Each structure stands twice: as C-alpha cells, then as structure tokens.
Amino acid sequence: MSVLNTEGLKAYYIIDVLGEKRYVRAVDDVDLEIRENEIYGIAGESGCGKTTLIKTLFGMVEPPLNVMDGKVKYKMNAEYADIFAMDNKRMREIRWEYISYIPQGSMSVLNPVQKVRYSFEHFIKAHRRIRNKEEEFIKPVERHLQALGLPVQILDSYPHQLSGGMRQRVTVALATVLQPKIIIADEPTTALDVVMQRGVIQLLKDVQSSLKNTIIMVTHDMGIHANIADRIGIMYAGKMIEEASTEEIFGNPLHPYTQYLIGSLPKIGDKSYKTSAPGAPPSLINPPEGCRFYPRCDRATDECKAAIPKLVEIEPGHKAACFLYSGVKEDE
Amino acid sequence: MSSKLIEVNGLTKVFRVGSLFSRVRLTAVDNVSFDIKDADIYTLAGESGSGKTTVSRIILGLLEASEGEILYKGKNIMNIKSEREKKEFRKDVQAIFQNPFETFNPLRTVENYLYETQKNFLGVDASDSIDGIEQALTAVGLTLDDVKEKYPSEFSGGQLQRISIARALITQPSLLIADEPVSMVDASLRMSIVNLFKELKDRYGLSVLYITHDLATAYYVSDKIAIMFRGNIVEKGSVEKVLDSPKHPYTKMLKESIAQPDPRDKWDSRVDLHLTEREEYMLKGCKFAGRCPHVMERCRTEEIPDFDIDGVTVKCLLYQ
Numbered sequence A: 001m002s003v004l005n006t007e008g009l010k011a012y013y014i015i016d017v018l019g020e021k022r023y024v025r026a027v028d029d030v031d032l033e034i035r036e037n038e039i040y041g042i043a044g045e046s047g048c049g050k051t052t053l054i055k056t057l058f059g060m061v062e063p064p065l066n067v068m069d070g071k072v073k074y075k076m077n078a079e080y081a082d083i084f085a086m087d088n089k090r091m092r093e094i095r096w097e098y099i100s101y102i103p104q105g106s107m108s109v110l111n112p113v114q115k116v117r118y119s120f121e122h123f124i125k126a127h128r129r130i131r132n133k134e135e136e137f138i139k140p141v142e143r144h145l146q147a148l149g150l151p152v153q154i155l156d157s158y159p160h161q162l163s164g165g166m167r168q169r170v171t172v173a174l175a176t177v178l179q180p181k182i183i184i185a186d187e188p189t190t191a192l193d194v195v196m197q198r199g200v201i202q203l204l205k206d207v208q209s210s211l212k213n214t215i216i217m218v219t220h221d222m223g224i225h226a227n228i229a230d231r232i233g234i235m236y237a238g239k240m241i242e243e244a245s246t247e248e249i250f251g252n253p254l255h256p257y258t259q260y261l262i263g264s265l266p267k268i269g270d271k272s273y274k275t276s277a278p279g280a281p282p283s284l285i286n287p288p289e290g291c292r293f294y295p296r297c298d299r300a301t302d303e304c305k306a307a308i309p310k311l312v313e314i315e316p317g318h319k320a321a322c323f324l325y326s327g328v329k330e331d332e
Numbered sequence B: 001m002s003s004k005l006i007e008v009n010g011l012t013k014v015f016r017v018g019s020l021f022s023r024v025r026l027t028a029v030d031n032v033s034f035d036i037k038d039a040d041i042y043t044l045a046g047e048s049g050s051g052k053t054t055v056s057r058i059i060l061g062l063l064e065a066s067e068g069e070i071l072y073k074g075k076n077i078m079n080i081k082s083e084r085e086k087k088e089f090r091k092d093v094q095a096i097f098q099n100p101f102e103t104f105n106p107l108r109t110v111e112n113y114l115y116e117t118q119k120n121f122l123g124v125d126a127s128d129s130i131d132g133i134e135q136a137l138t139a140v141g142l143t144l145d146d147v148k149e150k151y152p153s154e155f156s157g158g159q160l161q162r163i164s165i166a167r168a169l170i171t172q173p174s175l176l177i178a179d180e181p182v183s184m185v186d187a188s189l190r191m192s193i194v195n196l197f198k199e200l201k202d203r204y205g206l207s208v209l210y211i212t213h214d215l216a217t218a219y220y221v222s223d224k225i226a227i228m229f230r231g232n233i234v235e236k237g238s239v240e241k242v243l244d245s246p247k248h249p250y251t252k253m254l255k256e257s258i259a260q261p262d263p264r265d266k267w268d269s270r271v272d273l274h275l276t277e278r279e280e281y282m283l284k285g286c287k288f289a290g291r292c293p294h295v296m297e298r299c300r301t302e303e304i305p306d307f308d309i310d311g312v313t314v315k316c317l318l319y320q
C-alpha cells in the first residue's frame, strides 16, 4: 500500500534572465509510490533535483519554484488527497502532524536565540490547543525525548550550546514529536563525524520502528543508504532513472549512471584508482534531448539521442529508464 | 628528498565560552603538531567539534593562536608584518570552505567573483586576460559558459563547490586548505574532486590539507592522516597504517562506525553518545577516558604523552 504518490510531477524554477523566462527543470515527470512503513532512500548527482523533489512532496512550493504539472497525493483516512488542491489552512494542519520535513542544513528549524524548549512549545502550540501545560506539553515532550534516548536537560540549552550531532538529533526529535506518518529528511547527517552519523541514523531508525511510519531520506552517503534504506530511487537531471531494493541497487545496478555511482565508491583498504562519471552534469535549463545521460554514457546509441527512455520495471521490483533494457519511451 | 612546506608546532587555541558569570576556558586546540611536505595530501579527520576548522583558520590567519608556531617554507608566519609578505602568503595558501554557499556573495555573479579574485591576487584585469580563470575552470570540469551571468543561488551545493575550487586555483597556490570540500556532493563528484587533488599534486606538486569526515576518500587520496579528538591529535601517521590497523581506541571506534556502502555489511551494534562536548573538553587526562573500553585509572589523571610505535604516533597509555 502506498502512503504517498506522485504522478507525472513537474516542478520547475522559473527565472528571469534579461527579460527572458527560463525554466530550470529540476523535477521533470516523476512518478513515485512510497509505501507504508518503509525507508525510501533517494540518491543522485549534486544538483539533480533531490531537494526540489522533496520540497514539492512536502508542498513547500514557493516562487521561483512552480509546479507545472502532475500531482502529489497523501493517503489520509484510506483516501488519496491531492495536496495542491488543498487550501493553505488544511496544508498547515497536516504539516508536521501528517508529514514532517528535516531540511538540508536543518539547524534552521531550531530558533537560534531561544532555548530548545521554546522551539518545541512553539511547534506544538501551532497544532494543539494546550490547556494544561504540564500534562499536554511538558510530559509528552519529555517522554518523547526519553524514548529517543535524549537527555531531557537539552530542553534548557540554546542550540549553539549543543554539538552538531546533538543538534541534529534534537531536530529529529522535534520533527517527530507529533508522530507524523511520513518523515522527509534531506541530508540529515552531512558534516557530522561517523560516530554521530551513526547516532542520528540509529535515532531515525528507532523512530521508524516505534511509529511504524515512512521515512524518505536524501543523502549522498551511499553507506547510510546501504545501512537503512529498504528501497532506493536514483535521480539524474530531474528524472528518476532507477528504483529498486537496496540489495539490488548495490548488487545489480542497471542504469549506467547508477553503475558509475556504485562503482566509484572508495573503501578503506583499497587504493586502486576509481573513476567518476565522465563529463559534467547536464544543464537543467537546456537538458540534452533524449536520454539525459546519453552525452556521458559509453553505451549510448542513436536511439538514446532521439527519445527519452521511460522508467519501467525490468525485473520484479526493479525499475530502470534505459534503452539497454527496455524500448519503452516517454511520450513527449 | 621532499622538504617540509608547513610545520605546525604546539598549536593551542583557548576560547572563552559561556556567559559573563560562568565563563569557562575551552581548549579547542591543544598542543597540536604536524607537518605537511611538498606534494603531500594530509588529512585532518576526527570528531565533529574537535578543532579541525580552528586549526585551519589559524593557519589561514583568520584566527589568532593562543600558543605555538607555524612555519611556512621555514618562516614563522605568525609574525609576518609586511603587507607584501602577507599578500604573498595568502596567494600561496588558498582555502576552500565547508559550506560553498558562504564562500560566495549571493548578490554578485559567480563570474564576477572569479574576476575579482584574479584582480586582487594577480593584479590582472578580466578585460586583459581570462586564461587563468578558464584553466582553473577546466581543471574542475567546467567552462566559463557554465558560470556566465549566474548567481550562486542558481547552482546546487556541489556545483558551487567545484567553482570554489576553481577560484582557489586561479592564484596557482602551493597549499590548498580544503575544509570539508566534499561533504555536500555526490559520491561520483567526490571522487572527481579528490582525483583532482591527486592530479594537482602529481602535476604541479600542490599540497593539500584535506579536512573531512569521509574516511574512505581520505584513505583513497591522502599520504598522511591525523585523527583529532577534543582538541588533541590522538593518532597520526601514514594513512594506510592509521586506517588499516588503528591503534588509538577512538580511531578504532571511528573506523567501526563507518557506514559501509554494502547492504550485506550493516552496523550490527548500537552506539552510545555522550551528553555534551563541553564535559569531555574539560577532562584532565585523556579526553576519551569516559568512553574508552580499555580505560585505566591513570588515564583520567595523567597528562597523556605521544608514543611512537611502528611509525605511527599515538596519544594513549596502552602504547607506553
């Protein structure tokens, strides 16, 4: 059962260059079906549209970003609701309660000049009417922190007094305090040492197994994906180009870009020369016609220049968008 | 014979933190020594908040040391007085920062920023020559067209990081100080950036101080590594020796915590995290004593000296 899905989602930045409109096609025709109770990892080249995609999933679409086409649907009370058809009030209600978002460089979620307690209070009051502070605010927050193994004293600290790793874990705690069904996290462990990374990931996993909810996580750290994701989607130039179970993505990558991504991973104990994908990332304003990857692909044929391969199932549960495996084209 | 490009001796930095009434001294960098040779890639890794950025900021002259000296090409740079020498040093030692968004002014085009760097350091106007800029961009796999008339907000973190490396290369420096240059980019681009360091080292004899949490790329690209924990270098030596068979209990814990990019090799235990970094910084003896599985009573009270063993330097009484 899916808990969130998208159909033909297109989200472009519209920018004005010397009086001329240009479209940055950051999310270009993406179909997703995120399942209940799963950890879905998203990886892909820097600048390929991952943050834009998850912002759009969260309904955080503000100019210059525009949804050009397609839908994002949340499953609520056994029905699928189109979030772009909801009014602002409704959207505000379900945010954090139904779906929560840990943004890239998420220190911004905590108010820097107030004690952590204030951020929690502010957050909860925006959603619940609190009559009895002790029963409806303090106790539940303390219980939540304890369940996550965080010391209650942090409530009386200012964000700058906490280490980066602790701050990141507090952000996770804050984003989950209303027990959302879906948690979206963008690079939650960037810039942390590996011990703290492990602590943050452990925490996210604990939250997931106790709430039985869904986590959508973007990270460049393929080691983190290998450790906690159930399925992984690989993005390239605004498109989802491969999707499979974690075992399949690492053990049997199909798309040539994914093969480069997995093949370039260094390991301790191995100093052999590793290459990265050749060439430069494509422009999202004027992406290559046909397959977005063909200019960098050593197996490209004329067909790849002429049409865009569609993301289709190649093996059970394993999708790829590549003419090496399937002739199905995107209709454009 | 390769000579020492930079030598850091007994570097210490004390910050005063806390409110007016409960002010405490935090020794963010505690008696740190290491040296980087010509054409050497030297990694500084370790715990978040252990003083890596502070070390690099002192080298760059952005922060004053409390104690210690830094010799660059044999000269103590802490008492450079003349503007000309300062400028020469800044041209020769270039930096790439953790967050590329902070490197660039959001209101200026990236292109202009590159012109400005050329003008400031080399005195060359863009209208006279942009060859150096084009070469620097080519070295990172970009062209001038890619950055023309564009503002920082139009690039992703990874793209911007490559541009900031190009910017640093314009002055043809001898030492590049790269503070977390790959933390915001994808795995493939990470390799292209560290391969770029390798190439610049092999081709031009560039040295790099590579600060990172990514131990796998550190292993891949560097010659030497130093592991920092709470202001101390707890272990340093050749990257193979330190990471293949770590000696210090903290280095061991670090290595075990690396998330392997292999779903058949997941973490099989849990980690315990400490409360705040403040407390560990304040410890007297070994700062890792509170979490060390081999802790002895002496570790908590004695000052821990460095021990040389198998060509590696370790700050741990187990190796006395």
Ligand SMILES: Nc1ncnc2c1ncn2[C@@H]1O[C@H](COP(=O)(O)OP(=O)(O)OP(=O)(O)O)[C@@H](O)[C@H]1O
Pocket (backbone or CB within 6 Å): A013, A015, A024, A026, A045, A046, A047, A048, A049, A050, A051, A052, A053, A064, A284, B153, B154, B155, B156, B157, B158, B159, B184, B185, B186
């Ligand atoms: N406000 C904006 N205006 C114009 N273009 C933008 C804007 N924000 C992002 N972009 C462009 O949209 C594309 C996708 O950006 P996005 O931040 O979604 O990438 P990403 O995959 O998250 O990258 P990273 O891995 O570096 O975080 C990039 O090419 C970027 O330059």
Ligand SMILES: Nc1ncnc2c1ncn2[C@@H]1O[C@H](COP(=O)(O)OP(=O)(O)OP(=O)(O)O)[C@@H](O)[C@H]1O
Pocket (backbone or CB within 6 Å): A164, A191, A193, B015, B016, B017, B026, B028, B047, B048, B049, B050, B051, B052, B053, B054, B055, B277
């Ligand atoms: N200007 C300052 N005033 C007070 N304390 C500071 C200052 N700058 C850094 N510190 C403290 O010094 C310690 C070392 O910080 P530093 O930024 O050097 O660590 P780091 O190893 O670079 O960490 P990270 O891996 O998170 O980048 C930290 O406890 C930090 O909070």
Ligand SMILES: [Mg+2]
Pocket (backbone or CB within 6 Å): A050, A051, A052, A104, A186
């Ligand atoms: Mg992003």
Ligand SMILES: [Mg+2]
Pocket (backbone or CB within 6 Å): B052, B053, B054, B098, B179
């Ligand atoms: Mg730092």
